[in-house]
Amino acid sequence: MAKPGVRGGLRLDAHKERSTAQALRAASSVETLVLPLDQHAGAPAVPLVKPGEQVLRGQPIAEPGGAISAWLHSPASGTVAAIEPRPAPHRLGAPTLSIVVANDGRDERYAQPAPAPFDQLSPEQLREIIGRGGIVGLGGAVFPTAAKLSSAVRGQELRLLLNGAECEPYISCDDMLMRERARDVVFGARVLLHALTAQTCVIAIEDDTPQAAAALEAAIAEAHDQRIQLRQVGSDYPAGGERQLITAVFDVEVPAGGLPADVNTVCLNVGTAAAVAYWIRDAQPLTNRIVTVTGDGVLEQRNLDVRLGTPLAALIYDCGGYTSRMSRLIMGGSMMGQSLPHDGMPVIKATNCIIAASALDLQPRAAEMPCIRCGNCAEVCPATLLPQQLHWYAMGRDLDALEAYGLMDCIECGCCDYVCPSQIPLAERFRDMKPALTERLAARGSAAAARTRFDARTARLEHIESERLAALAKKRQELAKKSS
Amino acid sequence: MPFATAPAPHVVAPSSVARVMRQVLYALIPTVALHVVFFGPGLLIQIVLGVVTALAAEAAALRLRGKPLPPFLLDGSAIITAVLLALCLPPLAPWWLVVSGVAFAILLAKHLFGGLGANPFNPAMVGYAVLLVSFPARMLQWLPPNVAGLEPASLSFVDTLTTIFTGMPPARFTWDAITSPTPLDALRTDLALGMTMGEAHANAMFSTFGGKGWEWINLATLAGGGWLLALRIIRWHIPVAMLTALFVCASIMSAADPGGYAGPLFHLTSGASMLGAFFIATDPVSAATSDRGKLIYGAGIGVLTYVIRTWGGYPDGVAFAVLIMNLTVPLIDRYTIPRIYGHAR
Numbered sequence A: 001m002a003k004p005g006v007r008g009g010l011r012l013d014a015h016k017e018r019s020t021a022q023a024l025r026a027a028s029s030v031e032t033l034v035l036p037l038d039q040h041a042g043a044p045a046v047p048l049v050k051p052g053e054q055v056l057r058g059q060p061i062a063e064p065g066g067a068i069s070a071w072l073h074s075p076a077s078g079t080v081a082a083i084e085p086r087p088a089p090h091r092l093g094a095p096t097l098s099i100v101v102a103n104d105g106r107d108e109r110y111a112q113p114a115p116a117p118f119d120q121l122s123p124e125q126l127r128e129i130i131g132r133g134g135i136v137g138l139g140g141a142v143f144p145t146a147a148k149l150s151s152a153v154r155g156q157e158l159r160l161l162l163n164g165a166e167c168e169p170y171i172s173c174d175d176m177l178m179r180e181r182a183r184d185v186v187f188g189a190r191v192l193l194h195a196l197t198a199q200t201c202v203i204a205i206e207d208d209t210p211q212a213a214a215a216l217e218a219a220i221a222e223a224h225d226q227r228i229q230l231r232q233v234g235s236d237y238p239a240g241g242e243r244q245l246i247t248a249v250f251d252v253e254v255p256a257g258g259l260p261a262d263v264n265t266v267c268l269n270v271g272t273a274a275a276v277a278y279w280i281r282d283a284q285p286l287t288n289r290i291v292t293v294t295g296d297g298v299l300e301q302r303n304l305d306v307r308l309g310t311p312l313a314a315l316i317y318d319c320g321g322y323t324s325r326m327s328r329l330i331m332g333g334s335m336m337g338q339s340l341p342h343d344g345m346p347v348i349k350a351t352n353c354i355i356a357a358s359a360l361d362l363q364p365r366a367a368e369m370p371c372i373r374c375g376n377c378a379e380v381c382p383a384t385l386l387p388q389q390l391h392w393y394a395m396g397r398d399l400d401a402l403e404a405y406g407l408m409d410c411i412e413c414g415c416c417d418y419v420c421p422s423q424i425p426l427a428e429r430f431r432d433m434k435p436a437l438t439e440r441l442a443a444r445g446s447a448a449a450a451r452t453r454f455d456a457r458t459a460r461l462e463h464i465e466s467e468r469l470a471a472l473a474k475k476r477q478e479l480a481k482k483s484s
Numbered sequence B: 001m002p003f004a005t006a007p008a009p010h011v012v013a014p015s016s017v018a019r020v021m022r023q024v025l026y027a028l029i030p031t032v033a034l035h036v037v038f039f040g041p042g043l044l045i046q047i048v049l050g051v052v053t054a055l056a057a058e059a060a061a062l063r064l065r066g067k068p069l070p071p072f073l074l075d076g077s078a079i080i081t082a083v084l085l086a087l088c089l090p091p092l093a094p095w096w097l098v099v100s101g102v103a104f105a106i107l108l109a110k111h112l113f114g115g116l117g118a119n120p121f122n123p124a125m126v127g128y129a130v131l132l133v134s135f136p137a138r139m140l141q142w143l144p145p146n147v148a149g150l151e152p153a154s155l156s157f158v159d160t161l162t163t164i165f166t167g168m169p170p171a172r173f174t175w176d177a178i179t180s181p182t183p184l185d186a187l188r189t190d191l192a193l194g195m196t197m198g199e200a201h202a203n204a205m206f207s208t209f210g211g212k213g214w215e216w217i218n219l220a221t222l223a224g225g226g227w228l229l230a231l232r233i234i235r236w237h238i239p240v241a242m243l244t245a246l247f248v249c250a251s252i253m254s255a256a257d258p259g260g261y262a263g264p265l266f267h268l269t270s271g272a273s274m275l276g277a278f279f280i281a282t283d284p285v286s287a288a289t290s291d292r293g294k295l296i297y298g299a300g301i302g303v304l305t306y307v308i309r310t311w312g313g314y315p316d317g318v319a320f321a322v323l324i325m326n327l328t329v330p331l332i333d334r335y336t337i338p339r340i341y342g343h344a345r
Helices: A123-132 A145-152 A173-180 A182-196 A210-223 A242-250 A270-282 A312-318 A376-380 A387-395 A399-404 A415-419 A426-483 B017-027 B029-039 B042-064 B069-073 B077-088 B095-113 B123-134 B136-140 B157-166 B183-192 B197-201 B214-230 B237-256 B264-268 B273-280 B291-311 B318-335
Strands: A032-036 A060-063 A078-087 A095-103 A159-164 A200-206 A228-233 A265-269 A288-294 A302-307 A326-331 A338-340 A353-358
Touching: A032 A078, A060 A095, A123 A145, A123 A182, A123 A270, A145 A182, A145 A265, A159 A173, A159 A182, A159 A242, A159 A270, A173 A182, A173 A210, A173 A270, A173 A288, A182 A200, A182 A210, A182 A228, A182 A265, A182 A270, A200 A210, A200 A242, A210 A228, A228 A242, A242 A265, A265 A270, A270 A288, A288 A312, A302 A312, A312 A353, A376 A387, A376 A415, A387 A399, A387 A426, A399 A426, A415 A426, B017 B029, B017 B077, B017 B214, B017 B273, B029 B042, B029 B077, B029 B214, B042 B069, B042 B077, B042 B095, B042 B157, B077 B095, B077 B123, B077 B273, B095 B123, B123 B136, B123 B318, B183 B197, B183 B291, B214 B273, B237 B264, B237 B273, B237 B291, B264 B273, B273 B291, B273 B318, B291 B318
Parallel strands: A159 A200, A159 A265, A200 A228, A288 A353
Antiparallel strands: A032 A095, A078 A095, A288 A302, A326 A338, A326 A353
């Protein structure tokens, strides 16, 4: 049982054939682009421009607002129309401070500083420059890439894992990227290897994407880089989960509460690697990304190369509009994607897929029944949790038990939910319970820190006191000696 | 454009509690069919009585608890309880036996603890245990199987119905003429009287493996259980652990004293061995939950079944073995939490 290995998971219908049947093409240009300042993980970016200011395509318009934050660049030339709260998809439609750029349609480019060949830069310099490209993880977690690279480098031998295992149903943006732009992925891999001073890179893809495999094989051969290899993994969901993929490829488990760097691994999405290539090789910062537009609720299913800030409604329009069967708008895949209240929100760096779902794509949930402890959920859980027990303790809000049964190790993949015969929304329950447990663990963390501080202070005071007493005793002795 | 929102995941497998329960019921069809072949139509009447009682008790309990009838009444769980209990009763048992047993199972063993999913004990086995300790004489009035060499009195459907509803066989039959202990019960009594296995086995009710009729019913149950395994409605851990434990116990004892103890094949094909392994011990609500836990739980049932059958005073040991192991489930669950990804063992 102690042996690491990929556990659980589901074989799901991929629903990717229709969106990958059409070649990648650029989305139509739109008049207004909305760029939320907090669209990456970490601190929100701080605007560098003011309303009314002219901007060029690729011009930095916001700088990092903290150690973990990211640059933001204008995806088009034009004018800053406003800096104001706008509904954002990652806030599920709630407004968040955004830079609004009125596109003048001229696409005048900002003159970036001339890039030096990457292998002539030091790894530190290269990492810093990657940060200036506004690059964040494009697999969906949008963690600032430069911060990830820098925090991983601790003097150990690192290996790079590029995640092309796009396991969630409906999403095909990485598949299309690898099919059509494999060279860019491989170039990005070489840049990242240098930035990490790493000697091996594994590009992991699922075994059901033969075209991507062929394209990558060719690109790797063409690059003559022995450090990069392609690896196919099984296509059971969630094979592309960071931890699951690391275990599948390297046969190690990322320790609980730890990072991939703890097992000498840096895992990045293939799209992130391509973004690094565009920036380091072509001086194009992250202003575009590939978005899959799919589902039975949209007329034409395909992948589009989209400027960040483009309204979702424009993407749908670009794909022929909604069908009469359209019912639910989802950003992400069908298992973990978030359902959005309207389409008036922009594409952000995290937008990998838009599903315009009809009743054909959705499985209506029957009425929830009590858990019968059938154990289907435990069998599919990739984290080897016991979701049926977690559910029981979540109902009783028993935080001790939830902690003991590993709620914080839940990756919210939704596998348990999918197989539950009682139709219990387990993933939602677990998501809902996590904040309470996090808060408690944080409180305990600060309590522990306070105790450490207190103990240290006590020890310090005791030390001072004992020294004082020793000095006093010495003095007394000396006095006694003198008087005698 | 506005849209209604919903939490992820946006797709779920098309399964339901009712569907799971239906498949369990289908899997019992071979067992019921062979039971009727060997013991006549009594079981069918018992099942009808049991199911009607179960649904009435379920409806009453749901009403009292202020729960909606539609999803729960037809989820099939009460029906399974009734069918499993009916399968454990003598086919000619009086109507009030199955009615009171099922009512007790549904009202007390199930709903008093919170209904579907919340009962710590297997309701059918609670019902059976209550009937066995309360009305032992009635519970022992089994029939001889309808096979060549035993020539059982042939009761028509009407005779059967009359017997069940009046509590007495029709005038032309006597209880002694129509009833017979089960092979398991007969063997236990004979061995207790000092007979050897060889002497006891001379009785025409025994065959090569087990008791005539019973071995076929057990094989039919095994087939139904195999189908449930193939459908992944149940997992292999509990049945395999229980049957292995039973096999091992019986092998050791019969190897040590072949004259004093029945062999492993007799145990596997007798009484409720297969029914217990595939349909009763596997009731997920009252069973252990992790794979390791299920192995311990199943093995415990196997050992206890053997002990109660061999040294106990009851016609079979499955029911008490299951109930005792139900008691240990919280403890087993607590000590068999699987290692979580990324955690040290």
